[in-house]
Amino acid sequence: MFAPLFHAAVLTIAALGFTPRCARETEGESDPRIDRIAKGLRESKYSIHDLSRFQSEGPDNLPRFNMPLELGMALSLRYQGKSSGVSHNWVALVPYGFVHQKFISDLAGFDPPAHEQTPASVIKAISGWLTIQPDYSAPAPSPKAILEAYPRLAELLEEAKIEGLGHLTWPVIVKNVERVVTAMGEPAS
């Protein structure tokens, strides 16, 4: 269930003219994962943190804490940046219905964008946030155009997954996103 949302997020970021980076980029390297995440965050001007997987899951019925931890790291960059002059902006995506106010009430006052666990709502939430950032350059595809391109990406990734014997690496995801974004062409306005 999570993979389609992640792929929709990567497609949106690339379609809007930004370079998507994530911890999976350095999969297989010997550095601890947290160091690789910290490095990726430091090298990025913006970060997106999906807090929608707050419910317990798996045989042990445990929630995932990686995303809130990474959001905390991004927040520290943001606050450090205010004194060091290096800017970092972040956004947390939350589930619909203001439920985040119960499990992460410290975000009160930030109005984080919500999504309903569908590619369409993830595309809309991320587009909305990236489009208002100063580094967004118009013209870029509309959320509707990105959503229309998404099934083609899903198809390509499905084929790649079969070729990869059920595994999709980050380079393969990026390569296919790049193909789809290039095929989208140049938007008019």
Added chain:
Amino acid sequence: MHLFISHSRVNSAAAFRLCDELRKRNVNTWLDVRDLEPGAAWDQSVISAIQAAAGFVFLIGPPGPGDRWQTFEWQQIVDHEYYLDPSKPLIPVLIGDPEMPGFLKTRQALVLRDTPISCEQVAESIVDALKNPASSVDETKLERGREARRRALESFREYSLTLEAEDIKRAGIRAIE
């Protein structure tokens, strides 16, 4: 029909002054601090006002993060994709030297200084933009945006190729191991 005025709280006084100047020129404006009905939910009222607006004026600045209410308004305007419609007047009015939100970068920006004459001039320019909405799009900036997009795609392509090369290298090391 009205012109929606998006402003941060620090610019309330400037927003009121501009609305007065626009009213003198027979332009109806919608300003949350003035037009919200008592007891109405702020967010729902803003969304309705945005949907009913014939155009938008954005008071932007001074430099620094804007307030969350203005960010909410921008988000709604972006969500409704009005920024993609060149026939919809979106008019940034800069106060100081702020950074423009990306979605307004291709629009002609006006500069508002702290003088009555500047406020009158901005109001006049807004009236002109309303008469000819397409004039609110800055073709030079649009072309610059296209160029930036081409560069971004090129850099993404390079990133993809680098990842692929590193992946091959790692697979080779794994094979040797």
